[in-house]
Amino acid sequence: xxxxxGSSGASAHHAAVAxxxxxxxxxxxxxxxxxxxxxxxxxxxDHGRTTRLASGRTLREWELIAIDKEVEVAPxxxxxxxxxxxxxxxxxxxxxxxxxxxxxxxxxxxxxHTIHFHGIHPSSMDGVPGIGxxxxxxxxxxxxxxxxxxxxxxxxxxxVQPLAEHIARGMYGAFVIDPRDERPAADELLMVMNGFDTxxxxxxxxxxxxxxxxxxxxxxxxxRRNELVRIYLVNxxxxxxxNSFHVHANFFHYHPTGTSLEPTELTxxxxxxxxxRGILELRFPFTGKYMFHAHQSEFAQLGWMGLFEVVD
Amino acid sequence: xxxxxxxxxxxxxxxxxAWVLGAVPLALIAVALAAFAALxxxxxxxxxxxxxxxxxxxxxxxxxxxxxxxxxxxxxxxVTIAQAIVNDSYADFAAGxxxxxxxxxxxxxxxxxxxxxxAYTVQLLTSTGATSEHEIPVAVETPNPDLGFYGLMALLxxxxxxxxxxxxxxxxxxxxxxxxxWLRVLMAVTVGLLGFLAIDATLEGIDVAGQxxxxxxxxxxxxxxxxxxxLVLSGVEAWLEGRRGKAxxxxxxxxxxxxxxxxxxxxxxxxxxxxGSAYAVGALALGAFLxxxxxxxxxxEGLAIVAPVAQRPPGMGRLIMLGLIxxxxxxxxxxxxxSAFNSSLAAFLLGAGAGAIVQVIQQxxxxxxxxxxxxxxxxxxxxxxAGFAVLYVTSLLISV
Numbered sequence: 001x002x003x004x005x006g007s008s009g010a011s012a013h014h015a016a017v018a019x020x021x022x023x024x025x026x027x028x029x030x031x032x033x034x035x036x037x038x039x040x041x042x043x044x045x046d047h048g049r050t051t052r053l054a055s056g057r058t059l060r061e062w063e064l065i066a067i068d069k070e071v072e073v074a075p076x077x078x079x080x081x082x083x084x085x086x087x088x089x090x091x092x093x094x095x096x097x098x099x100x101x102x103x104x105x106x107x108x109x110x111x112x113h114t115i116h117f118h119g120i121h122p123s124s125m126d127g128v129p130g131i132g133x134x135x136x137x138x139x140x141x142x143x144x145x146x147x148x149x150x151x152x153x154x155x156x157x158x159x160v161q162p163l164a165e166h167i168a169r170g171m172y173g174a175f176v177i178d179p180r181d182e183r184p185a186a187d188e189l190l191m192v193m194n195g196f197d198t199x200x201x202x203x204x205x206x207x208x209x210x211x212x213x214x215x216x217x218x219x220x221x222x223x224r225r226n227e228l229v230r231i232y233l234v235n236x237x238x239x240x241x242x243n244s245f246h247v248h249a250n251f252f253h254y255h256p257t258g259t260s261l262e263p264t265e266l267t268x269x270x271x272x273x274x275x276x277r278g279i280l281e282l283r284f285p286f287t288g289k290y291m292f293h294a295h296q297s298e299f300a301q302l303g304w305m306g307l308f309e310v311v312d
Numbered sequence: 313x314x315x316x317x318x319x320x321x322x323x324x325x326x327x328x329x330a331w332v333l334g335a336v337p338l339a340l341i342a343v344a345l346a347a348f349a350a351l352x353x354x355x356x357x358x359x360x361x362x363x364x365x366x367x368x369x370x371x372x373x374x375x376x377x378x379x380x381x382x383x384x385x386x387x388x389x390x391v392t393i394a395q396a397i398v399n400d401s402y403a404d405f406a407a408g409x410x411x412x413x414x415x416x417x418x419x420x421x422x423x424x425x426x427x428x429x430x431a432y433t434v435q436l437l438t439s440t441g442a443t444s445e446h447e448i449p450v451a452v453e454t455p456n457p458d459l460g461f462y463g464l465m466a467l468l469x470x471x472x473x474x475x476x477x478x479x480x481x482x483x484x485x486x487x488x489x490x491x492x493x494w495l496r497v498l499m500a501v502t503v504g505l506l507g508f509l510a511i512d513a514t515l516e517g518i519d520v521a522g523q524x525x526x527x528x529x530x531x532x533x534x535x536x537x538x539x540x541x542x543l544v545l546s547g548v549e550a551w552l553e554g555r556r557g558k559a560x561x562x563x564x565x566x567x568x569x570x571x572x573x574x575x576x577x578x579x580x581x582x583x584x585x586x587x588g589s590a591y592a593v594g595a596l597a598l599g600a601f602l603x604x605x606x607x608x609x610x611x612x613e614g615l616a617i618v619a620p621v622a623q624r625p626p627g628m629g630r631l632i633m634l635g636l637i638x639x640x641x642x643x644x645x646x647x648x649x650x651s652a653f654n655s656s657l658a659a660f661l662l663g664a665g666a667g668a669i670v671q672v673i674q675q676x677x678x679x680x681x682x683x684x685x686x687x688x689x690x691x692x693x694x695x696x697x698a699g700f701a702v703l704y705v706t707s708l709l710i711s712v
């Protein structure tokens with residue numbers, strides 16, 4: 001595809017090309033009104049607030065509030081979303097293996113919600129209806145508390161029925177547990193693959209990474225040549241059975257669920273069903289612009305497409 | 313009438329002129345509505361629920377690299393078109409005024425490298441995330457409405473309208489010679505032919521109406537068109553009769569022939585519309601077969617025109633004029649259909665054709681009656697059924 005010719009210097013802006021992939025030219029999403037910016041979200045990990053317990057362990061705390069909010073998911077298209085802390089995806093909660101985690105959840109939405117974490121914890125902390133605190137009614141709150149385990153890349157989401165709607169409306173986020181021993185230093189990026197069913201016909205009109213379709217076509221993800229890039233990739237896409245990630249002209253090491261430090265595969269395309277996630281590690285040997293997108297072409301055409309811009 | 317009013321007036325309302333009495337309620341209604349609007353509809357509050365968005369696709373024009381849609385806001389609320397999706401792919405587009413009020417229309421010109429013969433689904437995504445969908449079953453470039461194109465449509469109109477009708481009118485010498493009993497049968501055949509055309513036009517109109525804006529009337533436009541044509545022709549007929557006094561046979565036959573020609577003309581306008589619009593979307597093979605089918609079909613219409621004037625035929629000039637009135641509109645219809653097709657207008661015109669035919673059937677009815685004054689006698693029923701059958705069979709040749 002055009003614009004992805006690497007060092008040969010195809011610097012023409014994609015909008016200049018007829019039938020360019022993207023929305024109506026000239027129209028942009030108002031990130032300020034949304035209250036979050038996909039480019040800033042890439043490197044926005046929420047480490048919470050830490051204190052030391054008597055036992056010497058670290059207690060890490062967050063507060064998440066459910067908020068109903070209109071979000072512009074494509075230029076000019078507003079979606080009546082349900083969010084954690086007013087953003088989609090919700091805060092990327094990041095802890096270290098073995099820590100004690102405490103998440104206070106307040107429901108400021110008009111609808112009942114929970115937070116269900118992927119991880120290892122007692123059933124009372126599972127954030128599902130009828131078990132433990134169960135469903136949290138509007139105006140109510142609850143505190144979830146458990147250990148950070150196992151290390152890897154996980155996620156959290158609302159688990160109230162109808163489940164598909166609560167997820168599709170935007171109630172999800174990434175949950176990163178770092179191993180006790182640091183991973184090698186890298187430029188770390190968070191990418192949550194999602195979509196929006198704007199007309200509520202149980203199929204998505206907009207596909208994206210971090211909510212806004214084609215956001216990284218308009219504003220490429222800037223990375224440095226030869227620097228290790230680590231991508232935390234989560235799929236929460238509702239209504240479609242699978243999603244995928246493909247990068248042009250480069251290969252990455254893939255760590256499914258991030259639970260092993262050894263990669264299972266060197267590839268340029270990986271597939272995930274909903275709830276699956278993994279860590280990608282790669283170095284870009286050449287400068288230039290490189291596309292990345294779902295390799296379901298339909299999703300790519302409908303917004304799940306972006307560019308890396310590799311610079312020296 | 314005046315005497316009665318004068319007798320009542322003094323006791324009721326003194327010397328106030330009648331027009332004032334008529335205007336007072338109107339003025340009060342205007343004041344009340346203005347006050348209601350100025351106060352913002354007191355007591356009504358906001359409507360419940362999300363906005364109602366409904367877009368109607370009125371016309372599709374395909375040019376290389378472009379899909380141009382004429383879209384009308386068919387719903388009660390304002391609509392803002394935010395994005396366009398063609399076959400599950402966002403596409404760049406240009407549109408005029410971005411906020412569309414109730415019944416406002418705009419052109420949406422989408423950049424898309426469409427391929428001839430492929431099927432496309434266009435979705436327009438509004439600011440609320442709602443989608444309106446339009447199918448293009450087979451993509452074909454829309455013909456450029458240049459001189460050659462208008463010439464082609466005119467030729468088509470002449471082939472399917474004027475020529476066959478004029479040929480059909482050559483039955484005149486034959487119908488002059490035949491026995492009055494057989495003439496009655498022939499008139500019944502004509503009634504059958506026309507009845508079939510009325511049904512055909514009505515169904516076609518309802519079908520066409522379903523494709524466009526519903527807020528402008530939809531299928532009701534077919535019946536409105538029918539009613540309007542029926543009433544206008546009835547008025548014209550009454551006026552002609554009044555002017556000629558108690559018309560004797562020949563004059564009456566003459567103006568019935570004129571009315572039949574007008575009704576068939578309206579019908580052929582609709583037929584031309586169908587041909588032109590089908591040609592514009594590439595759904596029409598302009599083959600000899602189609603023209604032959606139409607010729608057979610429309611020749612019978614010529615018979616319907618000359619049958620009423622069998623007893624005292626008019627001059628050659630008038631016959632030619634009748635032929636042009638009946639067949640000419642096919643050309644006009646083909647032009648409109650191919651270059652400025654609008655389904656609401658087409659539905660109205662098809663309905664008008666049907667209404668005109670009904671009026672004409674009513675005009676022809678006396679000439680079908682037998683000596684006992686019966687309308688439905690064995691000979692007339694047989695004639696009508698024959699008329700139906702002829703058109704049914706010939707219409708199989710020309711389904712557009």
